[in-house]
Amino acid sequence: xxxxxxxxxxxxxxxxxxxxxxxxxxxxxxxxxxxxxxxxxxxxxxxxxxxxxxxxxxxxxxxxxxxxxxxxxxxxxxxxxxxxxxxxxxxxxxxxxxxxxxxxxxxxxxxxxxxxxxxxxxxxxxxxxxxxxxxxxxxxxxxxxxxxxxxxxxxxxxxxxxxxxxxxxxxxxxxxxxxxxxxxxxxxxxxxxxxxxxxxxxxxxxxxxxxxxxxxxxxxxxxxxxxxxxxxxxxxxxxxxxxxxxxxxxxxxxxxxxxxxxxxxxxxxxxxxxxxxxxxxxxxxxxxxxxxxxxxxxxxxxxxxxxxxxxxxxxxxxxxxxxxxxxxxxxxxxxxxxxxxxxxxxxxxxxxxxxxxxxxxxxxxxxxxxxxxxxxxxxxxxxxxxxxxxxxxxxxxxxxxxxxxxxxxxxxxxxxxxxxxxxxxxxxxxxxxxxxxxxxxxxxxxxxxxxxxxxxxxxxxxxxxxxxxxxxxxxxxxxx
Amino acid sequence: xxxxxxxxxxxxxxxxxxxxxxxxxxxxxxxxxxxxxxxxxxxxxxxxxxxxxxxxxxxxxxxxxxxxxxxxxxxxxxxxxxxxxxxxxxxxxxxxxxxxxxxxxxxxxxxxxxxxxxxxxxxxxxxxxxxxxxxxxxxxxxxxxxxxxxxxxxxxxxxxxxxxxxxxxxxxxxxxxxxxxxxxxxxxxxxxxxxxxxxxxxxxxxxxxxxxxxxxxxxxxxxxxxxxxxxxxxxxxxxxxxxxxxxxxxxxxxxxxxxxxxxxxxxxxxxxxxxxxxxxxxxxxxxxxxxxxxxxxxxxxxxxxxxxxxxxxxxxxxxxxxxxxxxxxxxxxxxxxxxxxxxxxxxxxxxxxxxxxxxxxxxxxxxxxxxxxxxxxxxxxxxxxxxxxxxxxxxxxxxxxxxxxxxxxxxxxxxxxxxxxxxxxxxxxxxxxxxxxxxxxxxxxxxxxxxxxxxxxxxxxxxxxxxxxxxxxxxxxxxxxxxxxxxxxxxxxxxxxxxx
Numbered sequence: 001x002x003x004x005x006x007x008x009x010x011x012x013x014x015x016x017x018x019x020x021x022x023x024x025x026x027x028x029x030x031x032x033x034x035x036x037x038x039x040x041x042x043x044x045x046x047x048x049x050x051x052x053x054x055x056x057x058x059x060x061x062x063x064x065x066x067x068x069x070x071x072x073x074x075x076x077x078x079x080x081x082x083x084x085x086x087x088x089x090x091x092x093x094x095x096x097x098x099x100x101x102x103x104x105x106x107x108x109x110x111x112x113x114x115x116x117x118x119x120x121x122x123x124x125x126x127x128x129x130x131x132x133x134x135x136x137x138x139x140x141x142x143x144x145x146x147x148x149x150x151x152x153x154x155x156x157x158x159x160x161x162x163x164x165x166x167x168x169x170x171x172x173x174x175x176x177x178x179x180x181x182x183x184x185x186x187x188x189x190x191x192x193x194x195x196x197x198x199x200x201x202x203x204x205x206x207x208x209x210x211x212x213x214x215x216x217x218x219x220x221x222x223x224x225x226x227x228x229x230x231x232x233x234x235x236x237x238x239x240x241x242x243x244x245x246x247x248x249x250x251x252x253x254x255x256x257x258x259x260x261x262x263x264x265x266x267x268x269x270x271x272x273x274x275x276x277x278x279x280x281x282x283x284x285x286x287x288x289x290x291x292x293x294x295x296x297x298x299x300x301x302x303x304x305x306x307x308x309x310x311x312x313x314x315x316x317x318x319x320x321x322x323x324x325x326x327x328x329x330x331x332x333x334x335x336x337x338x339x340x341x342x343x344x345x346x347x348x349x350x351x352x353x354x355x356x357x358x359x360x361x362x363x364x365x366x367x368x369x370x371x372x373x374x375x376x377x378x379x380x381x382x383x384x385x386x387x388x389x390x391x392x393x394x395x396x397x398x399x400x401x402x403x404x405x406x407x408x409x410x411x412x413x414x415x416x417x418x419x420x421x422x423x424x425x426x427x428x429x430x431x432x433x434x435x436x437x438x439x440x441x442x443x444x445x446x447x448x449x450x451x452x453x454x455x456x457x458x459x460x461x462x463x464x465x466x467x468x469x470x471x472x473x474x475x476x477x478x479x480x
Numbered sequence: 481x482x483x484x485x486x487x488x489x490x491x492x493x494x495x496x497x498x499x500x501x502x503x504x505x506x507x508x509x510x511x512x513x514x515x516x517x518x519x520x521x522x523x524x525x526x527x528x529x530x531x532x533x534x535x536x537x538x539x540x541x542x543x544x545x546x547x548x549x550x551x552x553x554x555x556x557x558x559x560x561x562x563x564x565x566x567x568x569x570x571x572x573x574x575x576x577x578x579x580x581x582x583x584x585x586x587x588x589x590x591x592x593x594x595x596x597x598x599x600x601x602x603x604x605x606x607x608x609x610x611x612x613x614x615x616x617x618x619x620x621x622x623x624x625x626x627x628x629x630x631x632x633x634x635x636x637x638x639x640x641x642x643x644x645x646x647x648x649x650x651x652x653x654x655x656x657x658x659x660x661x662x663x664x665x666x667x668x669x670x671x672x673x674x675x676x677x678x679x680x681x682x683x684x685x686x687x688x689x690x691x692x693x694x695x696x697x698x699x700x701x702x703x704x705x706x707x708x709x710x711x712x713x714x715x716x717x718x719x720x721x722x723x724x725x726x727x728x729x730x731x732x733x734x735x736x737x738x739x740x741x742x743x744x745x746x747x748x749x750x751x752x753x754x755x756x757x758x759x760x761x762x763x764x765x766x767x768x769x770x771x772x773x774x775x776x777x778x779x780x781x782x783x784x785x786x787x788x789x790x791x792x793x794x795x796x797x798x799x800x801x802x803x804x805x806x807x808x809x810x811x812x813x814x815x816x817x818x819x820x821x822x823x824x825x826x827x828x829x830x831x832x833x834x835x836x837x838x839x840x841x842x843x844x845x846x847x848x849x850x851x852x853x854x855x856x857x858x859x860x861x862x863x864x865x866x867x868x869x870x871x872x873x874x875x876x877x878x879x880x881x882x883x884x885x886x887x888x889x890x891x892x893x894x895x896x897x898x899x900x901x902x903x904x905x906x907x908x909x910x911x912x913x914x915x916x917x918x919x920x921x922x923x924x925x926x927x928x929x930x931x932x933x934x935x936x937x938x939x940x941x942x943x944x945x946x947x948x949x950x951x952x953x954x955x956x957x958x959x960x961x962x963x964x965x966x967x968x969x970x971x972x973x974x975x976x977x978x979x980x
Binding site: 464 | 635646649657661671
């Protein structure tokens with residue numbers, strides 16, 4: 001039986017779940033309340049964030065299956081912030097596309113709950129539950145515009161790949177349980193270190209679990225789904241998809257790497273993961289160069305960025321873990337900012353989001369374009385934006401751990417990435433407006449989302465200390 | 481007169497001014513121009529205050545602003561300071577900014593607001609890079625220059641501006657990303673040695689020389705760190721064979737962009753060599769000095785030869801920069817006190833004379849919309865003031881005694897003579913070539929028989945243009961006649977840096 005304190009520990013998740021249920025009921029029984037759905041969800045998110053910030057962090061709860069610690073809190077807040085921005089921009093977006101249904105918000109909140117459960121799991125079973133709770137709403141959300149073929153395609157692709165990943169995960173968990181007799185990461189770490197090495201069964205099981213997470217992260221060689229899903233899904237969903245599942249999966253990877261001490265457990269880990277990281281960066285960046293659709297480009301850019309973040313996971317320890325956590329937060333701001341602009345500077349969801357259609361918008365829509373420019377330079381890792389600070393932390397961690405080759409591949413990849421990020425800026429400011437000016441919609445709300453995200457990119461980039469301090473104290477809990 | 485945080489005011493002031501400009505509507509173009517002009521003149525006045533408050537007898541950094549903890553977890557702080565070397569470059573930078581504003585008064589007509597915002601941000605980046613006493617801060621300012629310059633070339637440039645802008649951006653970034661790894665490595669090494677995290681320049685100054693030299697290049701941390709820093713700076717200088725971005729960037733950049741690019745940005749490369757490679761990695765410097773010297777001499781001669789055959793005035797001046805910066809590198813590589821002082825002075829000289837040349841080429845381009853030498857001829861009688869100014873700058877550029885160029889080149893060659901006579905002789909040949917291509921251009925443009933009727937109606941320089949070029953001419957003569965004013969502040973700093 002869950003105790004009183006167990007329930008209290010999950011209060012933010014409960015708030016979101018109940019709000020999601022309420023929204024579904026409204027849709028069915030009180031359709032007049034439908035138009036407040038986005039405001040209600042925003043309120044629920046603020047409530048959940050408030051609960052997470054004010055309630056004490058109990059640490060191990062639910063019989064030690066969940067670890068509600070500083071790491072979980074950091075990730076929860078980051079997920080809530082990402083969801084807040086997503087839902088904020090989703091309101092006008094859905095209205096424009098005549099798809100105002102409360103289910104949209106309810107599903108997003110359920111997915112976020114799944115991600116939050118993943119982030120606090122120290123046991124493989126709730127981890128699996130969280131993964132499924134995260135994935136299933138996203139299958140639906142990707143196919144939300146059911147009359148748009150690309151959206152359906154995105155939903156189907158994400159579903160098939162997601163089903164594979166879930167199967168990988170379940171099979172991996174089974175193997176690990178069979179080999180070590182436990183699903184708890186801490187106990188598993190003890191068993192493994194006592195055994196002094198890993199048996200083939202553990203190796204296969206671990207590889208499958210890590211592979212499943214790599215699917216969610218879209219890390220090479222599990223990245224194939226990302227471009228099509230990004231391109232087809234409704235843009236706010238893409239924004240959500242590009243940051244929240246990745247954040248949750250990265251934190252699980254961190255807990256794995258830290259709990260099982262992969263760095264010291266097996267020397268193959270550094271090489272295998274290092275090659276995955278470098279391959280992700282290189283492939284993502286090189287293929288992104290030839291993309292014409294900005295959403296596809298951002299998909300490949302995301303593949304590359306998870307490659308950088310993986311470097312932090314490999315290094316682990318306080319330096320590496322805090323770098324990963326910081327990277328997540330940084331990546332969220334710049335990515336959501338970019339997608340918010342994409343949501344506005346396009347003629348419709350069924351149209352392609354061609355980069356060259358942004359021609360001349362720089363001088364016509366200054367705020368939006370500046371926001372996109374800031375996000376692009378930040379993604380490229382140019383100071384003083386937050387993307388630079390994030391990469392700096394990751395590469396610093398790698399150098400300090402003696403993994404200089406990872407840092408060198410990382411910086412060279414940043415260089416390659418400058419090509420395609422710069423191209424967006426070039427199209428915005430250095431190409432003339434086309435003769436037939438595209439009729440892009442206007443929305444104060446979405447502009448505000450983009451501006452807030454871009455402002456965060458600048459401010460946190462110049463003053464990273466508070467976020468870094470939070471990330472480091474969270475990482476300290478992880479290392480303990 | 482003592483102003484607290486004067487260096488911060490000078491460095492961050494332009495950013496604040498850019499923020500103010502951002503709030504003013506685009507259509508008030510005149511207001512943007514005037515505000516930018518006023519800010520840049522005030523900036524120059526403020527850096528003159530630095531000069532006044534500067535004590536030339538102190539070798540180290542002074543007028544410190546900070547250190548203020550910035551990212552205390554890693555020992556990163558905000559810390560500015562000036563010594564005799566950076567003082568001159570700060571003065572040069574702030575002198576050129578109002579020149580750029582005046583020089584772009586008529587030539588930049590579109591997106592006036594954006595241009596001046598970019599210019600001010602660029603100014604902050606340059607000044608910050610010269611004044612930073614923290615390696616992280618330096619890196620941030622170094623990269624900060626990249627974005628505004630990319631825009632200046634890409635938005636307000638010539639027909640092939642996109643190509644040039646991207647090339648500029650990528651080349652510069654190629655160098656700087658590896659420098660970042662090197663900085664991280666030295667910081668890590670500092671932590672290994674002392675147990676303290678720090679990115680302070682002072683800390684690096686202690687740690688850098690202790691990096692192991694090893695026996696092979698790849699086995700030697702100091703050599704590798706040197707190479708990583710050196711690549712960044714060699715591209716920026718640009719040293720042969722990393723110079724290919726420069727002619728493109730110069731030719732396509734608007735007049736103002738070229739002035740800043742040639743006048744200041746290139747100096748950041750040579751400054752970096754001196755401040756970081758020379759001071760932090762002395763043993764690796766010893767090992768690399770011959771290579772640097774060979775590349776410098778190649779640059780001098782190659783730049784001059786290529787300049788000789790250019791039909792386009794702007795391209796000619798661009799290649800002459802490769803040659804002139806070769807002299808600076810020669811002075812640095814020779815490493816004596818005299819040659820180093822000469823090199824630093826030559827950085828300033830080149831900024832003045834090349835800046836003025838680009839400005840003047842821009843002046844005539846605005847009138848005739850061509851920079852081809854062949855489109856002119858015999859215009860001396862039509863535009864006498866212009867001719868006079870151009871001639872003076874040309875003479876400065878080729879090193880006529882009594883003007884600034886002579887002092888710098890003389891010090892470099894005299895300082896290098898004892899150890900490296902061959903390099904000096906080849907370098908002196910470069911001076912001869914320099915005289916040839918510059919004077920030949922002047923002859924074809926101004927003196928040859930009058931050839932094009934449309935040049936008959938050319939207007940001479942107006943007051944604004946005269947005001948733009950005048951400060952440069954004043955300093956050109958001043959340095960030539962009384963170089964001590966400029967040499968004495970850096971003497972102590974150079975001695976300290978060279979370890980005498």
